[in-house]
Amino acid sequence: xxxxxxxxxxxxxxxxxxxxxxxxxxxxxxxATDLKTNHGITPTLGVILVEGNPASEIYVRxxxxxxxxxxxxxxxxxxxxxxxxxxxxxxxxxxxxxxSIHGILLQLPLPGRQDxxxxxxxxxxxxxxxxxxxxxxxxxxxxxxxxxxxxxxxxCLILLESAVKKFxxxxxxxxxxxxLVGRPMAQLLLQKNCTVSIAHSxxxxxxxxxxxxxxxxxxTGNADLIRGDMxxxxxxVIDVGINRLxxxxxxxxxxxxxxxxxxxxxxxxxxxxxxxxxxxxMANTVTAAFHAHALELESLFKSADN
Ligand code: NAD
Numbered sequence: 001x002x003x004x005x006x007x008x009x010x011x012x013x014x015x016x017x018x019x020x021x022x023x024x025x026x027x028x029x030x031x032a033t034d035l036k037t038n039h040g041i042t043p044t045l046g047v048i049l050v051e052g053n054p055a056s057e058i059y060v061r062x063x064x065x066x067x068x069x070x071x072x073x074x075x076x077x078x079x080x081x082x083x084x085x086x087x088x089x090x091x092x093x094x095x096x097x098x099x100s101i102h103g104i105l106l107q108l109p110l111p112g113r114q115d116x117x118x119x120x121x122x123x124x125x126x127x128x129x130x131x132x133x134x135x136x137x138x139x140x141x142x143x144x145x146x147x148x149x150x151x152x153x154x155x156c157l158i159l160l161e162s163a164v165k166k167f168x169x170x171x172x173x174x175x176x177x178x179x180l181v182g183r184p185m186a187q188l189l190l191q192k193n194c195t196v197s198i199a200h201s202x203x204x205x206x207x208x209x210x211x212x213x214x215x216x217x218x219x220t221g222n223a224d225l226i227r228g229d230m231x232x233x234x235x236x237v238i239d240v241g242i243n244r245l246x247x248x249x250x251x252x253x254x255x256x257x258x259x260x261x262x263x264x265x266x267x268x269x270x271x272x273x274x275x276x277x278x279x280x281x282m283a284n285t286v287t288a289a290f291h292a293h294a295l296e297l298e299s300l301f302k303s304a305d306n
Pocket of ligand 1: 152175176177178179180181182199200201202203206219220221222225240241242243273274275277278
């Protein structure tokens, strides 16, 4: 059998994000029921959506539907695109002092891609279910984070744990260095004792770097950035990217058809990281509700069969 033929026959394991999300969600739903029936508390998420970004509107709708299906109340405050930052801050501070709201999410990006940093700092750290407040980001840096966990990176890590037996010393390459995904992802991989490289748009010779990756996490927003010949045979590939093609289809940052012939395991888009991000957000919200009432809760992110 020729080499080409052999390579063509290889099929990566597909990491099913929906399956892993359902497992996490069942723990979230059980915890929400416990809160309600034993303590009379309804875990509640407040979402601020500044209109003008169609993708954000879809994400907020999905989060709301998921919340309701798990027994989490969600309140969406929709603001017009030209809303002043001070008015967004007023909504945040009102929810900070409202004991019935356990989690606050400011849907990003803000209109005009305004820097959200200052606004994010006005969210009470205990209610910061996206883990983007500087205090929570700093706790991650110090390996002190138990709650809240950064949603997308934590979702990626759960998927990685389903495919990788031992992380110690593996070379993990994270492509993308945003505060939302790439940077916290790199921190979590460091905590797992990986050797971590972070690549970004100024990285020279990206293929030479990605070809060294035992674990490759890609979050850039460029369809087909990662081609099959940029992947180390047998690598575990997590595709965070969400790109809408001209024909309306959604695709990731990794050329899936090429990658699945080389990688050991890979997440699809859709059906990979996306469902995990939402499940982790729900887990953060229910955990925040427990903690707000000084109630103990075993980490929802860990399970015996993860
Ligand atoms: P961002 O625009 O804030 O950051 C993109 C990062 O990618 C930057 O660090 C940039 O330097 C890097 N980059 C851009 N082009 C590159 C290139 N050609 N080569 C190497 N690096 C490059 O984006 P983000 O918020 O981190 O999101 C990244 C992608 O992940 C987007 O497609 C977004 O929609 C998606 N996303 C998905 C989920 C999910 O739940 N699946 C969650 C968050 C973001």
